[in-house]
Amino acid sequence: MPRSAGLSERALMMSQPAPLLVVAGVLADSTGRVLIAKRPAHKHHGGCWEFPGGKLESGESVGDGLARELREELGIAVTTSARIGLVVEPRPQHELHLIVQRVLAWSGSPQALEHSDIAWCQPNELQRFHLAPADRRIAQWLCAPAQLAVTPGPESLSDSEWPARIDLALRRGAERVHFRGGAHSWAQHPDGLARLIAQVHAAGLTVALHDLPELAVSLYVDALHLSERCARQFESRADIGWPGLLGISVHADTDSDWIRRVQPDYLLLGQVHGTPSHPDRQGMGWARFAELAAAYCAPVYAIGGVGPADLQSAKTHGALGVASISAYFPT
Numbered sequence: 183m184p185r186s187a188g189l190s191e192r193a194l195m196m197s198q199p200a201p202l203l204v205v206a207g208v209l210a211d212s213t214g215r216v217l218i219a220k221r222p223a224h225k226h227h228g229g230c231w232e233f234p235g236g237k238l239e240s241g242e243s244v245g246d247g248l249a250r251e252l253r254e255e256l257g258i259a260v261t262t263s264a265r266i267g268l269v270v271e272p273r274p275q276h277e278l279h280l281i282v283q284r285v286l287a288w289s290g291s292p293q294a295l296e297h298s299d300i301a302w303c304q305p306n307e308l309q310r311f312h313l314a315p316a317d318r319r320i321a322q323w324l325c326a327p328a329q330l331a332v333t334p335g336p337e338s339l340s341d342s343e344w345p346a347r348i349d350l351a352l353r354r355g356a357e358r359v360h361f362r363g364g365a366h367s368w369a370q371h372p373d374g375l376a377r378l379i380a381q382v383h384a385a386g387l388t389v390a391l392h393d394l395p396e397l398a399v400s401l402y403v404d405a406l407h408l409s410e411r412c413a414r415q416f417e418s419r420a421d422i423g424w425p426g427l428l429g430i431s432v433h434a435d436t437d438s439d440w441i442r443r444v445q446p447d448y449l450l451l452g453q454v455h456g457t458p459s460h461p462d463r464q465g466m467g468w469a470r471f472a473e474l475a476a477a478y479c480a481p482v483y484a485i486g487g488v489g490p491a492d493l494q495s496a497k498t499h500g501a502l503g504v505a506s507i508s509a510y511f512p513t
C-alpha cells in the first residue's frame with residue numbers, strides 16, 4: 183500500500199477487492215491554464231483526454247509514482263505536489279481510485295512522449311474536451327470557487343445593511359456566499375434571504391445555505407452546507423433529500439470513514455489557526471491540515487484564521503481554497 187494512501191482509502195481497500203490505484207497530476211501555468219493529455223487510441227478510454235499520470239507500482243508513494251509517470255509521459259521532473267482529491271469510479275473487476283495531485287513545482291517542458299497529444303486550457307474550457315469519465319469530476323473541482331465568504335447570522339445586520347455588505351464581500355473576492363445562521367436562523371428571514379440570494383446570482387456567483395435542506399430546495403441555492411452535527415442526523419446522503427452540491431464542515435477529530443459514507447462534494451476543514459471568535463480553540467496548523475486533507479475523499483477548503491491572503495498557502499497544503507467570515511464580512 184502506498185505510504186501516502188489516506189485513512190478512507192485504506193478502509194475502502196479493506197472492505198473490497200484491491201482498487202486500481204492511479205495518480206494524476208494537475209500542472210498549471212502562470213495564466214492558470216492546466217495541462218491535459220490525449221490517451222492513445224489503443225488504450226482503455228483511448229482518445230479521451232486525461233490528466234497525465236498512471237498506475238502506482240506496489241509499495242510506491244503517491245509522490246514517487248507521480249514523479250515517475252510524469253517523467254515517462256511528459257519528460258519533466260516533479261519536485262512537489264499536494265492532494266486535491268480522490269475520484270472513486272466503480273468498475274466491473276475493481277474500483278478505480280484516481281488520486282489527484284496539484285503539481286506545485288517541476289522543471290522541464292512537457293512533451294507528449296506517450297500520449298497522442300497534449301493541450302493547455304483554462305479550467306472552464308475543459309468541458310470542450312472529451313474527458314475520461316472520472317476526469318469530469320476533476321474538471322468540476324478545478325472550476326470550483328476558491329474563495330468562500332461565510333456570513334455572520336442574519337441578526338448581525340439590519341435588512342437595509344445586508345445588500346451593501348454582500349457587495350463588499352464580492353468586491354473582496356468572494357466567489358460563493360455561504361449563508362450561515364447565528365443567534366437567528368435564516369429560516370426566520372426567508373424574504374430577505376431570497377433577495378440576497380438573487381443579488382449574488384445577479385453578480386454571476388453562487389450561493390450555499392447552511393443546515394436548512396428544505397429551504398435550500400425551495401430557494402434554488404447552488405449548494406447545501408451542513409455542520410457536522412446537522413449532517414450526523416442523516417443516515418446517508420440520500421436521506422438528506424438534497425439533489426445538488428453538498429458540503430460538510432469537519433474538524434481535526436472528525437472520523438474520515440463517516441465522511442466517506444456521507445459522500446460530500448467538498449469539505450470545510452478547520453480551524454487552521456486560532457481566531458478571535460474562538461479563542462478557546464487552538465488552530466491545527468498547515469502541516470496537520472495537509473495531512474488530513476490528503477486522507478479525505480472529497481476536496482477541502484481551509485477555514486479558521488485564514489483569508490484571501492492565504493490562498494496560495496492553502497493550495498500548497500492540499501486545499502481547493504479558503505473560507506472565512508471576517509475576511510469578507512469585517513466587523
Ligand SMILES: Nc1nc2c([nH]c(=O)n2[C@H]2C[C@H](O)[C@@H](COP(=O)(O)OP(=O)(O)OP(=O)(O)O)O2)c(=O)[nH]1
Binds near residue numbers: 204233238278317
Ligand atoms: N493517468 C490517468 N489515468 C486515468 C485518468 N482518468 C482515468 O479514468 N484514468 C484511468 C485510465 C486507466 O484505466 C487508468 C490508468 O492507466 P494507464 O494505462 O494510464 O496507466 P499507466 O500509465 O501505468 O499505463 P500502462 O503502463 O499500464 O500502459 O486510469 C487520468 O486523468 N489520468
